[in-house]
Amino acid sequence: MLKKTPLHDLHVELGASFTGFAGWSMPLRYTSELAEHHAVRTTAGIFDLTHMGEIELSGPEAGRALDYALVGQPSKIAVGRARYSMLVHETGGVLDDLVVYRLAEARYLLVANAGNALIVLSQLRDRIDGYAATIRDVSGRCALIAVQGPASPAIVGEVADIDVLSLKYYAIAPARLAGREVLLARTGYTGEDGFEIYCRPADAVALWQSLSAAGAGHGLLPCGLACRDTLRLEAGMPLYGQELTARNTPFEAGLGRVVAFDKPGGFVGEAALAARRDQGSTHVLVGLATTGRRAPRTGYAVLAPDTNERIGEVTSGALSPTLGHPVAMAYLPTGRSTPGTEVLVDIRGSQEPAQVVELPFYRRRA
Incomplete structure (x- = not known):
């Protein structure tokens, strides 16, 4: 049986469609993922992330x-x-x-x-x-609510007892929101400014309602997993099980910068990662952009245009609501990873042209 978050009944009242995800019953969308996606990019969205x-x-x-x-x-x-x-x-x-x-x-x-x-x-x-x-x-002691988007500081600031603008990106502080004690972090997984709020499960509904009331004048929308996926894809953020797996190291994923070598006492995986760093990777994660309307999807083959040989596989792909054309991430041989390289994507038997582009696809304005 799927687990339910403390906000489940509220999601039902809001008309959410649900999906099973990692053993949880989670909101997939409330109205449309397109409207929810645009809300996060232009105003703000509120998410239930208690499954983390x-x-x-x-x-x-x-x-x-x-x-x-x-x-x-x-x-x-x-x-x-x-x-x-x-x-x-x-x-x-x-x-x-x-x-x-x-x-x-x-x-x-x-x-x-x-x-x-x-x-x-x-x-x-x-x-x-x-x-x-x-x-x-x-995990059982925490509910997690995220407010993401340009209007998130104004919304969260309206119910917080601290100056949320003083909280730096990738920082966390104890705070009171709508009179309830929380841990307030300025982080997110959408490519926008935003906050993640760790609270007691018993406080989750009241906090969601207070944040929703504060966001009513800003265009805040409840958002599900569907738009969360297109938002993080546009921002070039990897998803475990797709871009990140046990088959690839951080170096193939373009995240070698997070590895700290020469730590006192070493670390698990150090020898293997040092060897990969020194030898270089045979394949790397890249961005792909197409001009058609059919989006590459997870598992679709990437082909060499000169030989039709399979050279890689799409890890994530969708029609970008922000950019107006399909985008995808894929692992390709290092020799074909330079931006501007032309490839083909096999989309259900049709070979669609695509071009390697730099990640991320979208960057928010400073």
């Missing part, structure tokens, strides 16, 4: 333990800040990508993808063995 997994690590050696467990160096994160990181296999393949928040000197919060939360928890338990650190799965 939250893991807390604390203790005098929590930072050192995470340095060993992850590819980054969480011990260097300042209190109240966050970093994007990854958990990899000894072979260097990605097991999950996650956000690491440093809540206090010896206390961290890790946010994992819903489908990988148990894997991350199990791996971390094994990897921190021997360190003076304690791990807890706090």
Whole structure:
């Protein structure tokens, strides 16, 4: 049976269509994903993200333990800040990508993808063995609401007891929203400015309603997973299970910058990742743009235009609501990854021309 978030009944009242996702019943859309997508790009959208997994690590050696467990160096994160990181296999393949928040000197919060939360928890338990650190799965104690879009600071600021504009990007702070204690993070997965709000499950409905009331004059819309996917695709943000898998290292995904080498004590996967760094990758993640109306989709073959040989595969693709034409991400041989390179995409038997372009497809205005 699919799990339901504390906001499920409210989503039903709002007319949401639901889908099963990583064991949860989640809103797919409320009205149309197109309207919801444009709301986030132009005004703001509100999302239920309670399906994400939250893991807390604390203790005098929590930072050192995470340095060993992850590819980054969480011990260097300042209190109240966050970093994007990854958990990899000894072979260097990605097991999950996650956000690491440093809540206090010896206390961290890790946010994992819903489908990988148990894997991350199990791996971390094994990897921190021997360190003076304690791990807890706090997913059941958290509901997570996101407000994303240009109007999000005004909306969240209307119900917050702190100056939300002073909260930097990839920072987190305790706050009171509509009289309820939360952790307020300025992060997101849409390519827009926005906030993620960690609260008690019992407070989720009241917070959603307060934020919705504050956003009524700004054009705030409730948003589902469908538009979340097109938003993150336009922003060139990878999705685990599509762009990120155990078959590829961070270097193939263009995310080698998150790997910190020469950490005291090393880290799991260091030897494999050092070898990949030194040898170079045979294939890399690229952006593709087409001019037709038929969008490349996950799993579609990418072909060489001179030989019709299969040279890669689409990982994600959709008609971009913002740009007005199809976009996709795909893994291609390094020799065919230069922007401007022409390729073909097999879209249900029809070979459609596409061009390699730089990621991301969309950048918000500063």
